[in-house]
Amino acid sequence: MLRLSEIYRYPMKSAIGEALQSARIDALGLAGDRRWMLVDAENGRFLTQRAYPVMSQLMARWNAAGGLRLSAEGLATLEVALPDADANLRGAFVWGSSMHVPDAGDEAAEWLSGFLGKACRLVHVPDHRARDIPGSLLPEEKVGFADGFPLLLIGQASLDDLSERVGRPLEMLRFRPNLVVEGSAPYAEDGWKRICIGGIEFSVAKGCSRCILTTIDPKTGERSADREPLTTLKTYREREGEVYFGQNLINRGSGVLDVGMQVEVLE
Template identity: 85%
Template structure:
């Protein structure tokens, strides 16, 4: 039997992931997932571990009111309230898609600029300011600050196979999935088109192309000198210049997921 073995939420794009036993799904994927993002204070460009690997050591926990709790070694904890969705808007973009989203204020910006060593601002995406999913023709298909799609799924067997090929155990969190499924064969998820978990249906949109971020150790923030696992993935998971690992999903309804739920492959 296939089962949901892990759930992860990433409240801030590129910050530490948050393991969950239960999670609510809304119109943008997991509630609270990638609804916050750091942007360059000067030009609005979004900031991630690709350029600032220390973000892997930044804890940004979502709370029930939608706000954020920031913490990092050597810094006091900061509670950031949910900003007004329609004031203090700041222009930014995610992979070319323009967005106008509320700024979280000066206190959060000063805290995060001190942590990052670069002038930045913290922004939030309310539901009505989400962007269209790339290539979608359906107006209701929206995504927040995730790279392209609301959810990412990886099979545990796929990671186990990759770890064997690399020659050392790899952490699932370096691939930043929302859903981990166990009980399938390695890379079985590549062939799925529709699945159901706990009564909620998901469309499997496309494979997830991977980047240099996967070479950052999530525990230390250090880049692997051998560029693993990207080096190994390129030997057998590369297509048309892109390296794929995991599958992007779109949830077709709201609901609740819980670790241990059965996963059904519908198509």
């Protein structure tokens, strides 16, 4: 039987992820997932671990008031209030998409600029300011600050196979999935088109192309000297210049997911 074995949420894009036992699925995927993001203070371009590996050591968690709690070694914890959805808007750019989203204010910007060593701003995406999924022709298909799609799924057996090929255990968080499925053969998810979990249907949109971020140790923030696992992935998971691992999903409904739920392959 296929089952949902892990759920992960990333409240801030490229900050530390959190494991959940239960999660709500809403219009933008996993509720609270990548709804906050750091942008360059000058040009609004999004900032990630690709250029700033130290972001892997930044803790960003929802607080009781609906805002964000920021913490990092050597810094005092900062509570950030949820900004007004239609005030203090700032231009933000995620790959080829532009957005106008609320800025979280100067105190958060100063705290994060000190941590990152670069002038940056913290922004939030309310549901009605989400961007279109790249290439989608359906107006209801939206995504927050995730790279391209609301959700990412990886089979546990796929990671186990990759770890064996690399020659050492690899952390699932290197690949930043939202959903992990166990009980399938390695890379079985490559052939799925539609799945159902907890009564919620998901379309499998496309494979997830991987980058240098996968070489960053999520515990230390250091890049692998041997560029693993990207080096090994390129030997057997490369197509037309892109390296794929995991599948992007679009949810076709809302509801609640719990670890341990059965995963049904519909197509």
